[in-house]
Amino acid sequence: MTGFAAALRERRPLIGTWLVTDNPIGAESLAGLGFDFLLVDGQHGLVDERSWLTMLTHxxxxxxxxxxxxxPGNDAATIGRALDLGAEAVVVPMVDSAAEAERAVRACRYVPVGERSYGPMRPVPRAAGTPAEANARVGCVVMVETAEALADIEAICAVEGLDGVLVGPFDLSLAxxxxxxxxxxxxDRLDDALATVAAAAAAAGIAGxxxxxxxxxxxKRLAAGFTFATVSCDLMLLEEAGAAALRGARA
Structure with missing residues (x-):
């Protein structure tokens, strides 16, 4: 099996960035730079569901x-919609427990191993084939952002069918x-928490x-045991590049 989900499950090092602006041409440009994945932010970004298809297509x-x-949340209909539109994996925010992780996994998989409703709208290449083949190509990642999730991290990572966990350090810092x-x-507490998550993912054989x-x-985080990372986001990268160009010109 090839593709992103397979790379995730094999714990290959993967680097991506967030897309928080509704800018399909910008997404297309970033996609040509060599990132392993680009993550369209349907929770906090400026990209609504109607634009997911355009972004994913570019x-x-x-x-x-x-x-x-x-x-936006752990909702089966929304998860299925993202996958029908061509997402190779979904990231589910604010998952606090193994039970919630199980719900996310079931929403990503067709019957009998899950409860995703069959109806992919983009048959080539990601959704082609049988439902069982589609199950194998789809990745499910849940976010670790709360004290509750941290306390239940070993059970979360052990959920059958879960492909990875992703730490949201901003919310976790508040927690x-x-x-x-x-x-x-x-x-120090954040570093300890990150080490705990990386170790739990490794022990369970899933991506951290x-x-x-x-x-x-x-x-630094990849060297410390994480297998994938998101770096900055399109808006911040644009601002940083613009600021650097302006400083250079003025100098």
Whole structure:
């Protein structure tokens, strides 16, 4: 089996970025740079469900990195919709327990192993074939963002059919008592929490991922045991490149 889901399950190192702006041409450009995946943010980004198809189509047009969608919540209808539109995997936010992770997995898989309703609208290439083949090609990742999820992390990672966990360090920092991401008062606690998640994922044989604000942090986290990372987002990358160009011109 080839494709993003297979790479995730084999715990290959994967690097992606978030797409938070409704900019299909920008998504297409980023898709040509060599990212392993691009994650369309349907929760906090400016991309609504009507634009998921356009974004995913432009990503697929480059034939390189995979197109993923972070859905707004752990809702079977929305998860199925993202997959029908061509997402190679979904990322489900704010999953607090193994039971909630099981619900997400079932929403990603067709009967009899899940409860996804059959009706893919993009038959080539990701949804082609039998429902069983489609099940094998679809990835399911849940986010670890709360104290409850951290406390249940071993059980979450052991959920059958779950392909990976992704730490949201901003919300997790708040859950650990920090004033926000980067708060030095909880830096050690956050590092310990990240180590716990990476170890639990490794023990369960699934992918362990983390969002990182920059490349240096991503390299550090991957070296520390995570198998995939998201680095920054399209809007921040645009602002950073623009600011650098402006500084250089003025100098």
């Amino acid at each position: 990503i697929a047009a480059r034939g390189a990195g995979a197109g993923l969608v972070r859905v 650990l008592g920090g004033a926000g991401f980067g708060d030095p008062a909880i830096a 991922g983390v969002h990182c604000p920059d490349a240096d942090t991503a390299a």
